[in-house]
Amino acid sequence: MSLAHAFAHFAHQNPNLASFLIFMTSYHLSSFVFHLLDTRFPTLRPYKKYHSLPKSPSYHQMMARVLLNQFFILLPSMLLATHLGITYTTIYSPSPSTLPSVLAFVALAPLLHEVPFYLSHRFILHSSWGFRSLNHALHHSSVTHSALSAMYMSGPDFLLEIVVPYLVPLSVLSKYNLCNTATCIAILPVGAFGGLYEHSGYNFFEGIAALDTKVHAMHHRFYNCSFADGVGAPSVLDPMMGTACTGGPPIKAIRRWLGFKDVERVKKITSEMALDGDRKLNDSRREECSAHSG
Numbered sequence: 001m002s003l004a005h006a007f008a009h010f011a012h013q014n015p016n017l018a019s020f021l022i023f024m025t026s027y028h029l030s031s032f033v034f035h036l037l038d039t040r041f042p043t044l045r046p047y048k049k050y051h052s053l054p055k056s057p058s059y060h061q062m063m064a065r066v067l068l069n070q071f072f073i074l075l076p077s078m079l080l081a082t083h084l085g086i087t088y089t090t091i092y093s094p095s096p097s098t099l100p101s102v103l104a105f106v107a108l109a110p111l112l113h114e115v116p117f118y119l120s121h122r123f124i125l126h127s128s129w130g131f132r133s134l135n136h137a138l139h140h141s142s143v144t145h146s147a148l149s150a151m152y153m154s155g156p157d158f159l160l161e162i163v164v165p166y167l168v169p170l171s172v173l174s175k176y177n178l179c180n181t182a183t184c185i186a187i188l189p190v191g192a193f194g195g196l197y198e199h200s201g202y203n204f205f206e207g208i209a210a211l212d213t214k215v216h217a218m219h220h221r222f223y224n225c226s227f228a229d230g231v232g233a234p235s236v237l238d239p240m241m242g243t244a245c246t247g248g249p250p251i252k253a254i255r256r257w258l259g260f261k262d263v264e265r266v267k268k269i270t271s272e273m274a275l276d277g278d279r280k281l282n283d284s285r286r287e288e289c290s291a292h293s294g
C-alpha cells in the first residue's frame, strides 16, 4: 500500500485527526515561508505593506502561544465535537456526492463562518469588559506583520475567533450531509490559509475585495471597524451593520438609501484602548481609516 493510499485510509477512518495533521503541516509551513519572505527575499518588500512596531511580538515569541492554542484547545475541541456526533458524521452515513459538497464548501461554509466570527468578535471580544478580561488585546499586539500571528491570541479569544467559527459551519454541513470526507477535512486548513495571508503583512492583490489584506489590517489598527474575517470571508456583515473600514460599496449604498447610519468609527472605549497601545500611530492612522471608509 502506497503512502498516499495509507493516508487516505487513515483520513477516512479519522477525518478529524487527518484534518488536524494537514492543518498543522500547512499552517506552520506557510507561516515559515512568509517568515522567509520577510527575512530572505528583499525583492518582495514592495508588497509588504504592514510592518511590526517596536512592541510587536516576534515570530519566535509567538510560537509557544500558537502551539499551545492548537494542541490544547483546537485538537481537544475537534475530538470532543466528533465524540458528541456534532462533526464528521458523514463518514458514518452515505457520503454526499461531490457537487453539493463542493458548492457547500465554497458558498455556504464561509457564510456560516462569518456569523459567529463577527458576532463574538464585535460584541464579546470588543465589548468594554471582553477586550480586557478575555485579553483580545494580545491578538491586537500583532499589527498583521507576521503570518504566524493569525493564531497568536489568548485561550478564550482562540475559542471564540477560531474554534467556534470553524466548528459551526462544519457541524451544519455535517448535519445536513453536505460535506464529504474530503471537504470536511479541507475546511480547517483552507480556511486557516486566509488568516495566515491577511496577517502576513503582504498585500499581493490590493483592490481585489476578497483578497485584499487591508481590511483586517485596518481592524488591527483602529479596533472598531471591519470585525469580520477579511481574506476569504464573504465580508457582508460589516457593510450591512455599518462597521466596514473599507469595501462593500453596493451594500453601503443600499444602507444609505434606506437611511441607516454607520456605526461611529471611534468609540470611547476602543479609542482609550488604542491610546494605551500607541497614541500617535493611532491618531495619524485614524485619519487614514476615515479617508478609506469614505
Ligand SMILES: [Zn+2]
Binding pocket: 139, 150, 199, 216, 220
Ligand atoms: Zn487578526
Ligand SMILES: [Zn+2]
Binding pocket: 121, 125, 126, 136, 140, 219, 223
Ligand atoms: Zn479585534
